[in-house]
Amino acid sequence: MNYDELKAELEERRAQMHARLSSIKRDVTQEHSGDSAEQAQERENDEVVDAIGNETRQSLHDIQVALDKIAEGTYGECEKCGEDIGEGRLQVLPEAALCVKCAE
Known part of the structure; x- marks a missing residue:
């Protein structure tokens, strides 16, 4: 089986996860409102x-493990x-670490 396409997909997903993580970090570091009701929300x-x-972060880890493998x-x-x-399983879930039988 040729893994070039799956490797490219994993690398693309890794880049997307890094972008998502950067966005999350920006959201978390924003200041909260002065209004107490808004602060609760x-x-x-x-x-x-x-x-x-x-x-x-877990997805990034799983993707990196797959790329290392x-x-x-x-x-x-x-x-x-x-x-x-x-x-078939790898095409659906390229970072899968377990076969279908063991994942059940």
């Missing part, structure tokens, strides 16, 4: 933005059972 929004930031020649092997992850 802003703090709730901060919690959501923080959760999105954590999810984005491509470089090492171990991409496409299930981390749990060692079997092939499967081309």
Whole structure:
């Protein structure tokens, strides 16, 4: 299986995740309103933005692991059972670390 297209997609997704993370960092560092009612809403929004930031960082990690595996020649092997992850699964989820059976 040729992983060039999947590698390019992973690199594109990594760039998108970095851009998203930069945007999140800008949002989190904005000053809060002086109005206490607005501050309460802003703090709730901060919690959501923080959760999105954590999810984005995890996605970046998963993408980097997949890119490292491509470089090492171990991409496409299930981390749990060692079997092939499967081309279809990798096309849908290029950063997949587990085959369908092990992911269930």
